[in-house]
Structure formats: structure tokens, C-alpha cells
Amino acid sequence: MDAARVARLIAELRSRGARVTGARRALLQAMVDADGHVTAEDIARRVEAAHPDVHLSTIYRTLDALENLGLVDHVHLGHGRAVYHLSDDPHQHLVCEQCGAVVEVPDATFAQLKASLLEDYGFAIRPNHFAVIGRCAACTT
Amino acid sequence: MDAARVARLIAELRSRGARVTGARRALLQAMVDADGHVTAEDIARRVEAAHPDVHLSTIYRTLDALENLGLVDHVHLGHGRAVYHLSDDPHQHLVCEQCGAVVEVPDATFAQLKASLLEDYGFAIRPNHFAVIGRCAACTT
């Protein structure tokens, strides 16, 4: 489903001069299907279904390429793991340090923080590029 | 300098039933001297000066122990690197994705965000346990 979104991403790739390969199609399809934050390994697992011979390193390299083109963003959730998502769906991540749950919240929630950091420190935070650590509702005893 | 702060930390250690060793004294002294965020390796380098035979794994284990006692916090700055700081000086970290500079800002800046996340999502963010990624003033072209 949502073949149109995949097609749009592919078209974007091509128009930027990047090559459209089976692996890249499969990866973008996988990300659209996942519709949210996924680790490189999650993606690899999904891609493998349709394209069994795509190597993990290709996933990383492709994600890197897509990120340079601005199609993908990645976020470090702490303890080494990073998650990736398509950049046309901006949101922030709240990570529960207890149960590991990840909650997505709209970018707007951070608008005020963004404004005050810019004003007070000249620091321009990059939306959806960092995770906020804490305790989710279920784990707040 | 600030031997008092070190002494207080040592006393805290002892009163919690943890053992006070040369390595731990040296590590706490190093963190007080550093006065801010430091990586495990930064600490190791400082500790080595006074105590050449302290192993890196001891640094990690000690930091872990101190963290469980609530004396130390650590923050992931992305790309695998974590920084540690004494928890009696709460602050947040802004990391410039361009030049790698780390800016420390007072916790209070995040008070409003904290309140709204708690209200809207029941999510209790943990102060000074995550880094905010963006561009610092110097790198904002």
C-alpha cells in the first residue's frame, strides 16, 4: 500500500542523480510499510523478505545516502541503537528508559523550546534528530 | 581544588555501603576537576595521571556504580559516545552536529517542555539525560 509515496521517493532519488536499484526500492518500500521509527536491522529484516540478498552494509550505506539527500533522518535512542524514519513525517521521540517504549509526539510540542534556545543561545535545534529520555506513563510508579 | 566536593562525594559513597578505593577517589577527583561533561576516556586520561594502573573497564564499572547511587549521570551525545557528569550540577546538553561543540544550558530552560509532556502524554522526562542536536551559533551560516 501507499505505492504513491514510494514512487514519489523513488522519483526524488532519480531527480537528484542517484541511481535507482532494487535494493533502494526495497528499502524505501520497507520504510513506508513500517511507517515510523525503525532500526537498520528492522529494515534489513523487512527488505530481506522481497530481496533476500541485500546485505546489512548496503542498508547502512543506502540510509546514509538517503539521509544526505534529505529523504531520511536518524535519531539516536541511546545505548548505541539508532532509528531511522522518512523525513516527510516530522516528529520527536520520547524513549522510556524503563521499558524501552518509544512514543512519537508532534514537532509542535517543541516549538517553544526551539524558539527560546535560538533566542538565548543562538542554537538552532534540529527537529526530530534527538530522543528525549524519561519514564512513560505505564512505568511511572 | 574543591577538595570539599570530592570529600562529600566520598562520604556519600561510604554511607551507602560502597567501598572507597584509590580508583574511586581518583575518578571522583577527576570528575570534579573536569567540572562538566567528560567521556569515559577523558576520565581515564585524567585518572591515569595520578593512578597509572586504573583500567578503562574499571572506569566504566565505577561510573555505572556511581550512577546507580545517583552521584553521576550519563548522556548519549549520538554516534555511540556518552558523556558523564556529576549529578549535583543539573544541566542539559546542546550538541552542534557541525562542529561537535557541546553547550550546557540550565535545566530550567526545559521546565515548560517537561510540564507539557507530563500533562499531555504522562511522560516524565529525565532531566540531563539526553542531548539536543542542532547547530550552534557559530555554525549557523
Place this chain on the structure above:
DNA sequence: CTGCTTGCAAATAGTTTGCACGTTC
């Protein structure tokens, strides 16, 4: 055909762990 992409294997970076020995309380 030209060079971006990929598969594979091996290398890295940061951190963790098993085990035997040493030290603190």
C-alpha cells in the same frame, strides 16, 4: 562504457563481561 552501488569479509569504536586475584570493611 563509466562510475555509482553492492556483497562480502574484515576492521572499528565504544562498552561490557568472565575470571582469578587483591583490597576494604
Place this chain on the structure above:
DNA sequence: GAACGTGCAAACTATTTGCAAGCAG
């Protein structure tokens, strides 16, 4: 002297890279 801490080496996890072969444009 019992439990906790430490040194060392080896394991681990996530990610990156060199190289030769493959495929897109």
C-alpha cells in the same frame, strides 16, 4: 575473612570500510 572491586583479555553490538565485481544511466 567475606564480599566487593579491579586488572586483563576476550566478547559484544552497532556501524564502517576496502576491494573486486555488478548494474544503472
